[in-house]
Amino acid sequence: MSAATLPPAPDTTLRQLTAADRCDRCDAQAWLKTTDRAGLDLLWCAHHGRAHMPAFPDQGLEVVVDEREYLSAAPNPSEDAD
Secondary structure, three states: OOOOOOOOOOOHHHOOOOOOOEOOOOOOEOOEEEEOOOOOEEEEOHHHHHHHHHHOOOOOOEEEEEOHHHHHHOOOHHHHOO
């Protein structure tokens, strides 16, 4: 049996948001950044971003950073266990 080949992980060196960036709604890690018409930024976790994204255009919000693709590339601590 051969091992399944996984697609390459996204290059995390290009990330603009860090673990210190927190969702303005719930304080979870931010994966989306939007800017409003006045140039103010809002940060969103994946859950709240997905839930509110349909209303972004009506609210004048533009997604300027979307790093949800990195969610699947997060290291799994159990893989490092010996």
